[in-house]
Amino acid sequence: MKSFSPAFNPMIVRFLAIGLLTSVFAGSSIAQQSGLPINAAASVNGTIITNDMVEQGIRAAIAQGQKESPQLRGAVIEKFIEVLLLSQQAEKDGLANSERANTQLAIIRQNYLADLELSTYMSQNPVTDADVQAEYNRELASLGPQGMIVEYKVSDIAVASEADAQAALARIKKGEPFDKVAKSVSLAPNKVQGGAVGWIQPGQVAPQLASVLVTLSKGQVSPSPIQMQQGWYLLKLEDKKSSKPPTFEQAKPAIRAGLVQRKQFDFLGKLAKDAKIIVQ
Incomplete structure (x- = not known):
């Protein structure tokens, strides 16, 4: 049969x-x-x-x-x-045997094999409890002597050139609201929200941004444009708060998920590095 x-x-x-x-x-x-x-x-x-x-x-x-x-x-x-x-x-x-059917079946096969390969790799290279504990300890150590998580509520403006960033900064220094300028000139999708990014931690953004962010006072705008690979940025610190870190048991699911994602990303990166990839 x-x-x-x-x-x-x-x-x-x-x-x-x-x-x-x-x-x-x-x-x-x-x-x-x-x-x-x-x-x-x-x-x-x-x-x-x-x-x-x-x-x-x-x-x-x-x-x-x-x-x-x-x-x-x-x-x-x-x-x-x-x-x-x-x-x-x-x-x-x-x-x-139509071209449409063969194309879709090929995609289904590739997706299934990709999922199977990834799940097989993870079963052979699992994230262990010791890995999770070590990552938790590392993150705790990065909090510094006070052992508190510091979060920053941020807005930003992203533009293509330093001249555009300087022009936007000049408008802000003259008293124009940051969110109004963001809606006017920012190239980022969050321009419609006046450049609002939300609550972040320094480790979640590029070092160039983080190094400026931690020096700002509440309500302050970065004193000069920040150059990034994607363009030039202005930051505004809307608010700042500190909180105690979660316990290991509370943090364990999120840490494990992050380590799994990192391991999968590294595996895929190795495959890509060893492959010959041509994009039209």
């Missing part, structure tokens, strides 16, 4: 979420399970839907907020049947 591909199309989850298919297949092959292989949940024209595929579909639906239940299992099976019926008809209609 033919075996249906185990990839659970995201379309299936979307359909599950809105509860399609309630009785369309009642009394069909779902009810006629005699003669099916042991691991088969259903069969459509000889193509098997395995219990493993159904379990994978259930997990995907639960991850999107569905509750596990016999009804959910039935809905997953019904959705697989619907997809099989349509895909089999597409084969009959000659769509399977």
Whole structure:
């Protein structure tokens, strides 16, 4: 017998979420399970839907907020049947070998293999509890002797040239509100919010910006434009606050997620470094 591909199309989850298919297949092959292989949940024209595929579909639906239940299992099976019926008809209609189908199938295959490679790499190179503890200790040490987290509420103006930055700074020094100037000349997307960036920590921005930010008093604008690779910046410190750092248990999920992301980024960077990449 033919075996249906185990990839659970995201379309299936979307359909599950809105509860399609309630009785369309009642009394069909779902009810006629005699003669099916042991691991088969259903069969459509000889193509098997395995219990493993159904379990994978259930997990995907639960991850999107569905509750596990016999009804959910039935809905997953019904959705697989619907997809099989349509895909089999597409084969009959000659769509399977079309350029559009081949392109989409190639993309699906590449995405699946990419996810599989990344998950395999992470399972072989996991972030350990010791890694998380070490990163927590490092971040605590970076807070300094007082051991407090200092956050800065910042607004900025980004322009293309030093001359533009100096012109904007001159307007601000003459008394024009920073947010008004930002809306007028800034090239950054946050210009519509008057240049508002929100609360940040120095370690979250480039060193050129951080070194200026920590010297500003509340309400002060950077005394001169700051040169960055993307252009020239002006900063305004709107407010400043200090708080105690979270406990290890509180910080552990975020630290672990950050370390996982960093490890994945480093792995991808190594692959890119060793590859021959040409962009048109």
